[in-house]
Amino acid sequence: MHKEVKLLAVKGGITQQPDVMAIVNAANAHLTTGGGVAGAIHHAAGNDLYRECQELAPIRPGNAVITKAYNLPNDYIIHCLGPVYGKNKPENVILAKCYKNALRLAEEYKITSIAFPAIATGVFGYPMEEATEVAIKTILAELPSLKHLEKIKFVLFSEADLEVYQKKLAEVQ
Template sequence: MKIRIGELTMECVRGDIAAQPDMDAIVNAANAALLPGGGVAGAIHRAAGPGLARECRPLAPIRPGQAVITGAHRLPNRHVIHCLGPVYGVDIPSDELLAACYRNALRLAERQGLGSVAFPSISTGIFGYPVAEAADIAFNTLLAERTSLKTVRHLRFVLFGEADLQLHRQALRQAVAQTGEHYEVE
């Protein structure tokens, strides 16, 4: 499902975040040390190769809500934006820290002049954030930032499972409808 609101296209797909060759950047749901791990971070580091970990080393540690950018190494993208999402119920206020992840990632993409960014569902894996709540925060944050976008025109959410995909599609539809602006669904 794709939704176009103004000049921005937003979509939700099921797939592998490390296999998005048409995106300028992908977002890594990173750990504080920016090291390879499990889940999204592990998949991205495996696909990118050891050069990614070497480039990340001097940028660590990062704090919840913070984002940093690196090259993509063996990935088919130009960049990887690494965000540390909050651990649900531990890093407080979790909603503001999660929103900061998306806002900071988008601002880094803009500073680099990127046109497209693929996101995973940040903090919903081992960090325990409820998927529906996290999706609402993500889409409301990204839509609030859209008026300041000059280069970013395409945002994609790449979800691993069907249930997460459906929750994100529902959250995207609701967030776009709440803007009160005209939009098109493809």
């Protein structure tokens, strides 16, 4: 029997999550600032993040890399490149790889708490319901192998997105 891992969904900004060791960035291939989550994270973390990311880029869809969090209240940022919906196939496999790779890095760095945005649902166009299904199903499948994580938090930008996550989490808890 594996230890209990707390799963929760909250409405808010990914850069304002001081209660987690790591946040996840819905990154672009070059790990540069952009719109949405990546822009907010780069802006809040500062220029040192940009410099560290240059050494790690580019990454491929489904891949994840880890950096320091710099000016953010967290220890680490795990950067994942989600699939562009309708372009990177099969989308569900690539999106699942994002979550698996982020969790593997969390384990490797002995991270006890992590916050995920809704990866690939912004400009990459992944429908929220489908993306939520992939995220939660993948994380539940990984739970038995997690030794360090105690809290997994989904941080959603809108009330509508939060409701989708809360509904899906209620079905599995």
